[in-house]
Amino acid sequence: MHGMKSLLGAVLLFACSAGCARHAPEAQPTSSSSTTVYVARRVRTLDAERPMAEALSVRAGKVLAVGTRDEVLASAGADARVVDLGEATVVPGLTDAHGHLAGLGAGLAGVQLESTATRDEVLSRVASAPATAWQGDWLIGRGWDQNDWPEKSFPGRAELDAKLPKTPVALERVDGHALWVNGEALRRAKITKDTPDPAGGRILRDANGEPTGILVDNAMDLVNAVLPSPTEAQHEARLAAALARCAQVGLTSVHDAGMDLRTFRLMQRWDKEGRLPLRVYVMADGQGADRETYLREGPFQGRMLTLRAVKLSLDGALGSRGAALHAPYSDEPSHRGLLLLSPEEYEARVKAFMERGFQVATHAIGDRANTLVLETLLRQAEATGTRHLRHRVEHAQILRLEDIVRMGKSGFVASMQPTHATSDMPWAETRVGPERIQGAYAWRELKKAGTLLAFGSDFPVERPDVLLGLYAARTRQDAEGQPLNGWYPMQRLSGEEALEGFTVGAAQAAFAENERGRLKPGMDADFVALSVDPVEAPPEQLLTAEVKLTVVAGAEVHSAR
Template sequence: METTVYLARRIRTLDPERPEAQALAVRRGRLVAVGAEKDVREAAGNEARVVDLGAAVVVPGLVDAHAHLGGLGKSLTVARLEGTRSVAEVLERLGAAPATSFQGDWLMGKGWDQNGWPGGAFPGRSELDARFPTTPVYLTRVDHHAAWVNGEALRRAGITRDTPDPAGGRILRDAKGEPTGVLVDNAMDAVAGVVPPPTDEQLQVRLSAALERCAQVGLTGVHDAGMDLRTFRLLQTWDMLGRLPVRVYAMADGQGEERHEYLERGPYSGRLLEMKAVKLLLDGALGSRGAAMHAPYSDAPGETGLLLMAPEELSARVHAFMARGFQVGVHAIGDRANTLVVDTLIAAAKATGTEALRHRVEHAQILRPEDIEKLGAAKLVASVQPTHATSDMGWAEARLGPERLLGAYAWESLRRAGAVLALGSDFPIENPDVLAGLYAARTRQDAAGRPEGGWRPEERLTAERALEGFTGGPAWASFAEERRGRLAVGRDADFTALSVDPVEDEARALVDARVVATVVDGREVYRAP
């Protein structure tokens, strides 16, 4: 088996016994030498292949601890509405949508955000009806917690003025009681349920595109937060055939009926694909005011958000999956949702004797101070997304008010309380670019450097802790800390080469940095042209 030696300007190992090196050697997917170039060359032997990465800085493989491969693949192929500045611009993009935007005869799009439009109000069906009177249209909001549909879509789903709001969902209505075309959280299901599923070919194209994109942005692994059974089976086949370019730590989708089959199957471990966790959703998103809050929204006094399942149902599902040996991760955005999730995970772990399964709070976005302390004391994983803060900072205080903002996107407070930080992006809600995540974690600023000094800068992470959050944190959260997260002899050969030093260089350098190479299991899955 061939041995490959990689040379670089600097190798940040995150191994306290040897923090830096100049070379490493790879054989059969493992690191066989790490250290000075002379020593590594000698250990590798004269027949070793040598790859010189020049001025690049190598770090342990970067991992996104909360993402959605299926959603990314879809977002790369349907009508893309991110960054639109008006309803008119949305209609313009839909009119130019590629053929891949259709599932059956349904026009699909994603990424709209009314907060960036004049007035910030939710859109309505009338604009879509005028342009698409007979083609059903289904457009998911940037956070995937609301959908904007036209009249034909409502007709096919059987939604009328007499349709009641489902539990955990809202059908927005006009002054006359007619559905406006915006559906929030569980109300989306009625329309989504009549959209034809993607064909096998569409699914394969989408997943291939998503995995390729992950490798391009320097990710050696992804924690997929809520995978459907069809996608899981396809990835199982690809893993057995050696076709996965990056590692996938899949969380079973614990929301729908497929959860029963996942419970029957139990945890799974393959070569680059694992499923040891389950993902549950308790509330909606802040942007659509679906996040469950203890007190009403500051900019909508009559609203407190939505619980997507009753607390009793959450407890029952958590207990069932813990008893089956699954790590449990629960989506919690609002402070009420986080209180329920933290209390439920702690109680259920104790009852089932599964404290060692490293249960997770996905997002941990808005918490009361006492819940931050409880989360940390229980050593729960805080699976947080730095770019959510920089995306939301322009309007979050309007939603929450200044007092609740103190416990929002509170990464450093969570860390100090004892939580393990596993950083991610929540792509495709945010861009999968992990360099943007490192930058946001360090600065709490947008790419233009606003606001000066950072938004609530006391919650910034140091450069070392930000890097640890995308390496060692996800490794620990996926029970892989003995194999990944550091570069040392005997560990998996997963590493990312960058054009900048993410620790020593100024944070601003990350904005224009690029990925030089991505290596997974000893295989070079991406090299910059």
């Protein structure tokens, strides 16, 4: 996005030291007893009874009225505050149904390696790392993708050792499922030729069996175990920056996919203090040791913070060949990917969290992982009587055609990320071949089968800019409009269907369809004003569109004015 200004730009720039932001960003609320009227060229409500309007009024965090300009002004009273948004289009609050706030904050602080075209460019950025990229005496960064480089092969420790032989370096791949480290990092993690691959992980090795410096999925834990945690000041500053960034791009709510307990405790404090500018729907981290505390304490409901779900991860990512497939990879015939949990352990965790009243959300990318998730969720939801908890499949990226049909009949949610398709399309078919690709990123087929779609970005894997997700869902093209008619264009969605994925669908995935996702009297006053109509404007206009205003619970948390 271009030309966006943030109410909290100083935090977003992150140019100061890591301890410079000690608090979450604060919204600018209107008086709870006063009425504010917002007038725009168009208000797109997604309410079937009144789909289009010219104005809405807000009081005490709720939508008071929706209608024509004259109707809303007349009902608001003479003392109402009036905000004229001009040619903007107002839409219900936009939700990212799958993101990682702590990861976004760390990405904003570390060496940013997104869109690097060569290994040399990565090394150049590492050599000029900002001060915020240090975590203890380690240098951290994220975002590299070998698929964007001419040689397409994984890098290794030697390149990093040539630049920083004595400084431990840990660079996370764009998908978060591989780590590129140098020799000093391997030494501190005690990873040698004799270190076995952990269950659900791979230590890539050279012809002599020596670690190359690439760790995939659960092998990353060997380094993460010795990587110093961010200080409290760093932690707060990073989360504040992440929340500010989300407000800037028009998000009124985020479903955080796998929140660690430390972050959750900070969010609880900020929520109690009234300092959370967005709604945060938490999926507890069910993968690590924090799950025991989450199980013991159970779900939580605050003002802007909800904990009702748990996130489990069953396989890795397609880009690093960690996604679990039924048949071998088309471009690595000896490999079928990785299961990060055994089927037995996965089922035990599913059962425990369902019995505790949690919605179970499972990361599943490969077709084998998706089959296993569906079978397990169906079996345990029946056994525990929790079908009503709307269990979720996060990504649902590559499915056998029969599993698409089964997903539609299950009542489960497909939580998907449109920009994953447009990022992966240059190489995805190389990984899985022409037959399996028919069930990949299959939004239209899933929708046709009756599946509820909830859309997000998986930030920081992708940018949190929701307008890019709307563009990808409508076009299945890159920013240059390629391929010409879209990648597997039969899976494209209409403008309204795309918008529903980030509003109505996301609200329903979080049990909030009676409060959010549409604009009608009595519902929460969460909405966004955009410089273009995301439904009817030519989709390419979304690439340069501006978020004019972000309003959460009646509070203006970002304004471009």
